[in-house]
Amino acid sequence: MTAIREDLPQVLYSCYYQRSREGEHFIPEHVFSYQISGTMSAWDAKNAYESKEGDFRLAIRNRLAKFVKQPPENGEFKLLSLFLDRDTLREVSREINYTATKTTTEAAILPIASNPLYVSFMESLLAYLQLPQENNTELLKLKTKEAIYLLIKINPELKDILFDFNEPGKIDLEAFMNRNFHFNVHLKRFAYLTGRSLATFKRDFQKIFQDTPSHWLQQRRLQEAYYLITKKAKTPSEVYIDVGFEDLSHFSFAFKKKYGVSPSKV
Structure with missing residues (x-):
């Protein structure tokens, strides 16, 4: 199953008992994900990516990729993802007075090295799914900003990716x-x-x-x-x-x- 809470539209908790390929292959927003259990394989036009239990990754906006989700033997595939919407990203870029200067990657997926702060953040985000459904919009926005600040603090090289708001240009x-x-x-x-x-x-x-x-x-x-x-x-x-x-x-x-x-x- 894939559960998307209507009051928490930016948080996606996925749970599968069987191998799954799903959905349109377009990534509309940056997605910060934590592989809780199972594995995920992904492909873009050039590269293949593998995520295992405990891995973090960033899916890049405006990319094409295919995903295969594989649960562990006699277990469940579990993935927690946070969509980093452009409005919140723009707000943070103004707060830190940073403008992206160049596009730094064509990859669809970026593996991110594990960090105790990332683990603690995802555990706290998972707890948000247990809250009552109403009136969580502002709390989620704060969690999204927290994730962005964590990412650029621990991995400052991500700034030019996260804060690149350019639309695709005319190409071959x-x-x-x-x-x-x-x-x-x-x-x-x-x-x-x-x-x-x-x-x-x-x-x-x-x-x-x-x-x-x-x-x-x-x-x-x-x-x-x-x-x-x-x-x-x-x-x-x-x-x-x-x-x-x-x-x-x-x-x-x-x-x-x-x-x-x-x-x-x-």
């Missing part, structure tokens, strides 16, 4: 899509991450690929799936999420339509 659309076609995100996300409006994205895409984004994405994902099944001995149930499809039945239908045979028969 062809190169970006060939690197990121397998991420399951809406077209508006692809447009945003390439520095374009949705209309401009569709127009530029047509000029470059001579195809619509939706059709090109499906065909490119099917090509990748065919390669993984025929050359890497992957099964359909292993590849359909990896290449960007949401469910196995839709993948199997599209695959058979393109190649004339179901993926399980290849």
Whole structure:
């Protein structure tokens, strides 16, 4: 299960009994996370990341990544995450009079070395989930600010990441899509991450690929799936999420339509 308290919209406590892959692959805000139990594997277009029990990490805003959550044997996967919203980050940047000067990383995930202060903070945050549901907004904002101050005190190199409020600029659309076609995100996300409006994205895409984004994405994902099944001995149930499809039945239908045979028969 994944529990999001409506009065605590920035705190996410995840608990799984089975292996899980979930959700859209776009990270809308910085997320400070603590791996309580189990492991999490993550991938962006270039790198793979592993988190085990006791690890801390920062997921970076405006990145694409895939996540697989694995509970321990005969146990539960438990993860506590705090979303660092931009309003609170801007408030802290004004308080310390700091402006980010450059983007320091393209990575989607940054491992953060454990620290007793981080452990104490996460334990206190977990206790907030036990409070009555009403009137906790201001308390949560204080906890979010506390987390930000802790991060920049213990890891000052994070300032240029946390306080970078720039929106994505216009980039090479062809190169970006060939690197990121397998991420399951809406077209508006692809447009945003390439520095374009949705209309401009569709127009530029047509000029470059001579195809619509939706059709090109499906065909490119099917090509990748065919390669993984025929050359890497992957099964359909292993590849359909990896290449960007949401469910196995839709993948199997599209695959058979393109190649004339179901993926399980290849």
